[in-house]
Amino acid sequence: MSRNDLAIVVVDDMPLACEATCLLLESIDYLNVRTAYSASQALALLIERPADVVLTDWNMPEMDGLELTRRIRQVDEDANHYTSIIMVTATDNLESMLLAFQHGIDDYMTKPLRKQELAARLHAAGRIAGLQNRLIDTAQTLDAHNKQLQELATTDPLTGLGNRRYLQTHLDAILAETMARGGVACLALIDLDHFKVINDTHGHGVGDEVLVAAARRLHRAARPTDIVARIGGEEFAVIMHYPKMNRCHTEAFERILHDIGQHPIKTTAGDIFLTASAGVCDYVSGGALPTPEALINCADIKLYQAKAQGRNRVVF
Secondary structure (H helix, E strand, O other), X not given: OXXXXXXXXXXXXXXXXXXXXXXXXXXXXXXXXXXXXXXXXXXXXHHHOOXXXXXXXXXXXXXXXXXXXXXXXXXXXXXXXXXXXXXEEOOOOHHHXXXXXXXXXXXXXXXXXXXXXHHHHHHHHHHHHHHHHHHHHHHHHHHHHHHHHHHHHOEOOOOOOEOHHHHHHHHHHHHXXXXXXXXXXXXXXXXXXXXXXXXXXXXXXXXXXXXXXXXXXXXXXXXXXXXEEEEEOOEEEEEEEEOOOOOOOHXXXXXXXXXXXXXXXXXXXXXXXXXXXXXXXXXXXXXXXXXXXXXXXXXXXXXXXXXXXXXXXXXX
């Protein structure tokens, strides 16, 4: 970081002392300098625009340099930024120096300020701020990438719905919530009827169009609080939680199937009529808590029964 780029805030309640420091900085080519005649004014400047280095006097009437350091660290935390703090004081003893460092400063200088020493200290402070802020930027970038990877790991790329991992994670949480707070958790596995025929007749591209359209209809038919996922092929899942009920609403799942098959799906191969079958199992609070896998297996058995009974129906 060049001297012209280093952003400095000088804090001193004595205007003449503040001006003298600014002239000294100018003489060693530090030009990006703002001044504050109180700690509160310095904080306002930092909130308005972060600085790389703060040169602050220790003894100030409104708020001393130690308290200002603590407040700067709070501002930095809120802004995901790091400011190097150099404490300036007329007190030259080890006890004061140790106290200042314990309060979070980065460096310590005694008055009167000397040009060459100030240039060296500012160079080091600028490096500290630069390194810390690059670390912060790197951590934020990694965090964003990790969140993106997590989202990709739990999202079905074709439909945008959650995938099987997403389903299992949320089912585990909803079962635990139901056990702790009461109510009923309902899991439905929904399978598109005769989907293989669509793929065999029109190709997988048209099959994908049907899957995307069915996913949209399923998502619209579910409540905003419901968990909707595509767990493989033409199979979907819906989790519903009723905190004040002791049974699943059969009408809710029948309405979902009705909405899926109510109108033909428009595809590049023309209109395709579609129906779906569903198997539903539930967990009522007070009973033995099933594992997510056990509830999924139960719903899968019910789905098989719905298929065996002629499809286009819900079996509980």
